[in-house]
Amino acid sequence: MKTFFNVSDLGNLTQALAEAREVKNNRFGFQPLGKNKTLLMIFFNNSLRTRLSTQKAAMNLGMNVIVLDVNAGAWKLETERGVIMDGDNSEHLLEAIPVMASYCDLIGIRSFAGLVEREFDYAETIVNQFVAYSGRPVFAMETATVHPLQAFADLITIEEHKKSERPKVVLTWAPHCRALPQAVPNSFAEWMNAADVDFVITHPKGYELDPKFAGNIKVEYDQRKAFEGADFIYAKNWSCPGVTRPADYGKILCNDPAWTVDQEHMSWTNNAYFMHCLPVRRGLIVTDDVIESPQSLVIPEAANREISAEVVIKRILEGL
Numbered sequence: 245m246k247t248f249f250n251v252s253d254l255g256n257l258t259q260a261l262a263e264a265r266e267v268k269n270n271r272f273g274f275q276p277l278g279k280n281k282t283l284l285m286i287f288f289n290n291s292l293r294t295r296l297s298t299q300k301a302a303m304n305l306g307m308n309v310i311v312l313d314v315n316a317g318a319w320k321l322e323t324e325r326g327v328i329m330d331g332d333n334s335e336h337l338l339e340a341i342p343v344m345a346s347y348c349d350l351i352g353i354r355s356f357a358g359l360v361e362r363e364f365d366y367a368e369t370i371v372n373q374f375v376a377y378s379g380r381p382v383f384a385m386e387t388a389t390v391h392p393l394q395a396f397a398d399l400i401t402i403e404e405h406k407k408s409e410r411p412k413v414v415l416t417w418a419p420h421c422r423a424l425p426q427a428v429p430n431s432f433a434e435w436m437n438a439a440d441v442d443f444v445i446t447h448p449k450g451y452e453l454d455p456k457f458a459g460n461i462k463v464e465y466d467q468r469k470a471f472e473g474a475d476f477i478y479a480k481n482w483s484c485p486g487v488t489r490p491a492d493y494g495k496i497l498c499n500d501p502a503w504t505v506d507q508e509h510m511s512w513t514n515n516a517y518f519m520h521c522l523p524v525r526r527g528l529i530v531t532d533d534v535i536e537s538p539q540s541l542v543i544p545e546a547a548n549r550e551i552s553a554e555v556v557i558k559r560i561l562e563g564l
């Protein structure tokens with residue numbers, strides 16, 4: 245595997261989930277693969293889970309790890325070609341990328357959407373320069389439009405906890421005080437569409453996800469109807485994806501607290517589990533009693549990020 249951005253990169257999903265169970269039961273069993281191999285993790289944005297779980301996964305595999313926070317100590321990077329670099333940016337990405345690549349065997353990258361120019365974001369302009377110019381395998385640690393390590397961990401968690409062969413899984417929008425990217429819901433929708441689940445998306449009008457990820461899934465705009473009979477509730481905020489309202493790309497369109505997931509919302513479900521990728525704003529996305537309830541899976545879900553990362557890095561190492 246040379247790049248990891250989409251569910252299709254993993255091939256057969258049933259086999260990938262079986263491999264995740266094998267890795268979870270034997271996470272130190274593949275260390276020869278990573279011996280004397282170096283992972284470079286590049287962060288253009290903050291992180292807790294991705295940073296810790298991906299480094300842990302690489303260490304499980306016997307690897308060396310270098311972590312670079314680009315905006316904390318490296319030179320400010322120019323990402324556009326054809327500019328005169330007389331501003332704050334001291335180095336161009338087109339030099340920095342091959343230099344960084346010379347110190348490692350594979351690269352993980354986090355570079356969030358700018359939420360200003362939809363075309364720039366949805367073309368994955370930043371990360372595709374790493375794919376084009378590093379000469380190394382590259383995997384997403386949340387890029388402008390995808391967060392596949394999260395979605396893979398989410399699916400592992402659903403498989404571990406489902407009580408029926410084909411559970412009903414609901415992706416619900418919830419309000420937030422900042423404009424957040426669409427990467428997490430994009431990947432969650434893409435992976436749920438590929439999995440054997442009854443998948444429903446619910447959000448206010450205007451928040452329709454890009455069909456590239458959501459496919460032709462029917463949106464249920466009535467949150468209560470969507471929640472009825474649900475086995476898993478996956479809550480997340482995202483800003484306007486600019487699909488039905490192109491001029492509003494990256495904007496907050498709604499802040500209605502009626503969308504916040506509380507006990508009443510959960511009472512509409514089939515005693516559903518609650519999931520969220522974290523970090524989560526309590527009181528906006530979800531109430532304290534729901535996220536602290538026995539039905540909340542947010543901690544095991546975060547713990548499974550170590551497993552999803554280890555399977556992905558293991559696949560990349562096997563292809564070196």
Ligand SMILES: CCC[C@H](NC(C)=O)C(=O)O
Nearest residue numbers: 424425427428521522523
């Ligand atoms: C894993 C989530 C990362 C990011 N969250 C924030 C708060 O920026 C997001 O919503 O995409």
Ligand SMILES: NC(=O)OP(=O)(O)O
Nearest residue numbers: 291292293294521522
């Ligand atoms: N869920 C997730 O990716 O968390 P971080 O942003 O803390 O890495």
